[in-house]
Amino acid sequence: MSHDYFIWMSYGAAAIAVAAELIALRLGRARALRRIEEEKDLEAQD
Amino acid sequence: MNLFFFSSPPTFFRLAGAMAPWFFVLAAVLAAAGLYVGFVVAPTDAVQGEVYRIIFIHVPAAWMSMFLYFVMACWGAASLTFNTRLSAMMARAIAPTGAMFTFLALWTGAFWGRPTWGTYWAWDARMTSELVLLFLYFGFIALANAFEDPRRGDRAAALLGIIGLVNLPIIYFSVHWWNTLHQGSSVSFKGTSMHVAMLWGMLLMALACWMYAIGASLVRVRSVILERESRTRWVRENGPRPSAAGAAAGVTKP
Numbered sequence: 001m002s003h004d005y006f007i008w009m010s011y012g013a014a015a016i017a018v019a020a021e022l023i024a025l026r027l028g029r030a031r032a033l034r035r036i037e038e039e040k041d042l043e044a045q046d
Numbered sequence: 047m048n049l050f051f052f053s054s055p056p057t058f059f060r061l062a063g064a065m066a067p068w069f070f071v072l073a074a075v076l077a078a079a080g081l082y083v084g085f086v087v088a089p090t091d092a093v094q095g096e097v098y099r100i101i102f103i104h105v106p107a108a109w110m111s112m113f114l115y116f117v118m119a120c121w122g123a124a125s126l127t128f129n130t131r132l133s134a135m136m137a138r139a140i141a142p143t144g145a146m147f148t149f150l151a152l153w154t155g156a157f158w159g160r161p162t163w164g165t166y167w168a169w170d171a172r173m174t175s176e177l178v179l180l181f182l183y184f185g186f187i188a189l190a191n192a193f194e195d196p197r198r199g200d201r202a203a204a205l206l207g208i209i210g211l212v213n214l215p216i217i218y219f220s221v222h223w224w225n226t227l228h229q230g231s232s233v234s235f236k237g238t239s240m241h242v243a244m245l246w247g248m249l250l251m252a253l254a255c256w257m258y259a260i261g262a263s264l265v266r267v268r269s270v271i272l273e274r275e276s277r278t279r280w281v282r283e284n285g286p287r288p289s290a291a292g293a294a295a296g297v298t299k300p
Binding site for chain 1 (some may be wrong): 096107159265
């Protein structure tokens, strides 16, 4: 098997892992902000 | 300046927000330089051919996996010792990035091992201890989130983190202590057996990974701070959509 395959699988996985983490960071931030909004709304209802 | 000044979550929240983009920019620049040196400047290896170029991601990922665990355990120890909220939040923020680098070290190691050793995996001391490190990260993350009271989760996870430190010297010295399939270190404080271009490519990529890890941890710790401090006044008043007063006070949009 060509060495290219092993190199691409390594760097490709690294790129995917970094991209996935960056997306997870954005989702985590959005979740935290949404929670604050929800708590604010609940307080406003009370 | 008082060292505990930045341990206040609101202060660190702003600082992290200001610093994180710069670390990502540095990471991108260093990664571009490292990949250029690694793929264009560095010569082909006489024995392994082109496949050795996996070294430019594998070694930095392996170094970061151990270094981040050490830093995470230190933050955990600081949270247990000083009972500071931010220390535990930092430990939580570092863990997923450390786990990601550990996974990458194992994955890229497997794809380097297949053409050079003839197998993706062997229950070799270095590989097995690195796998244990991945499980330690998973355990830390799971334990930190297993309790309804996050402070209890912080303490339990910090304890696991500190106990798991024993695995780091095992990983590092495994190639000396046991007869392993994994090769010994090519780089040490005494010198290196590598071509200078290979070494520079690897060091640049290691720096890039380092900058990325700091940037990612800072972004994550901001989310952790928001979640943990969601009932506090400073988050309420300057939360998702900051008021004009909050902006004037220097509180950035989270």
